[in-house]
Structure formats: structure tokens, C-alpha cells
Amino acid sequence: MAISFANKQFPSATILIAVRWYVAYKLSYRDIEELLEERGIDVDRATIHRWVLEYAPQLEAVFRTRKNPISGSWRMDETYIKVKGKWQYLYRAVDKYGATIDFMLSKKRDEPAARAFFNKAIDQHGLPKNVVIDKSGSNAAALNTINWQIWVLGLYGRLIEIRQIKYLNNIVEQSHRAVKWRMRTALGFKSDAGAEATIDGVELWQMLKKGQLKKGQLKKGQLKNAGDMTLWEQFNSLAV
Secondary structure, three states, rough: OOOOOOOOOOHHHHHHHHHHHHHHHOOOOHHHHHHHHHHOOOOHHHHHHHHHHHHHHHHHHHHHOOOOOOEEEEEEEEEEEEOOEEEEEEEEEOOOOOOEEEEEEOOOOOOOHHHHHHHHHHHHOOOOOEEOOOOOOHHHHHHHHHHHHHHHHOOOOOOEEEEOOOOHHHHHHHHHHHHHHHHHHHOOEOOOOHHHHHHHHHHHHHHHOOOOOOHHHOOOHHHOOOOOOOHHHHHHHHHO
């Protein structure tokens, strides 16, 4: 998947550093505008906002193709995110080591939403051995529906073990913090597109910090292996 910077007024390096600053640090668009101005780059905060909307989802999508495998033991939870003054629900899952599995923003918190999230994660990572959830009935119902489909269709040779053990879910509850502080810094998201793009970027940066970029072979245009790159070099390499 190629990311294009064609027909942009600014070079790709400027666009990438602005997007990275926004998703990685507690900076507003105004803060980033001023930091770039100090470096002799005159760019309006509205333009930076458009860059985040356009490029954060693309970079996260590329990362998915270069992501390390995760454990088959999952921890799943949802948290509240304010969008346009109303609460929505961010479904997230990490494995038992804390590696991010997947995430999904939903306007509803019910069985269909939970099932859509699990199907999204399974499509990317395959069937988990077990999933630890809280006492939410909708999450359990979603997993039971998936298990029923597995049994009826014979898709896999085993079912998902469902475990409702609260203390085991602390690891995923704590990992909500990165998105939460970005929401507080932005005083809530102003649009669905802005919320989804920002969450894509924040989650991408957190996965890079956790070392989830596959080392593997060098991609065309890369001068270093992922294991030898700084975080900002890993971030920029996704645009190659």
C-alpha cells in the first residue's frame, strides 16, 4: 500500500512530523503550528488538521501489514469517548503481554457492536484461544454467537474460551489512557472522522512504542531494519 504526497504544498517530511507530533504528544493543532513556525515553516492549524484526517488512517493501515504476531490470549474492554458532545464507545483488545490487538469506535454498546469488533480482530489475527472480558452481557453474548457460528459452520477445530475475570482485565483498562488524554486535550472530538483518524494515529504510535512493528526484511527505500530504527524513523518508514 503506497501513501501518496503528490500535489501537496509541503514536503512529506513536514506532513509526517506534524501528524506524529499530534498523535504522539499532548499538543494542540495551535501548538504544532507554532512549533513549525519556529522552524521557518508557515502552515495553518486547519491544514495540520486535514493532514491528520488524511494520513493517520493510511499510516495505521500500512502498519497492520507489518505488525508482529500477537498472543492467542486476549483481554477485551470498552471505554467512553466523547464525539460531537455525545458519548461513543471505543472497543479495544490487548493480549496478555499488553500488545495491542485491535480497536473500533462504535456509537452503540451492544451485542452487534461487540461482535463486529471481535470479527474485525479475528479477521486480522485469527481465532484466539481465550478472551478475558468484564461482566458485560453484550460482550459475552457476542462471543457466544461467534462460537455458535464456529460450531455450526465448522470453521475452526475449537471454540473460544470465554473468561470473565476482572483482575485479568486491568491491563487493557490501563491501556485506554493514551486515547483518553488525547480526548481531554482536544476537549472532545468535533467529528466522527476526526475521532476515528486521531484514534488510528494514537493507537499506531502506542503500538510502535510497544515494539509491535515487525523487524523482518527491509522494505524498498528503507535504510534500516525496524529493530535498529528510532520510533520516529519507524513512523516515517510506514510512508515508504
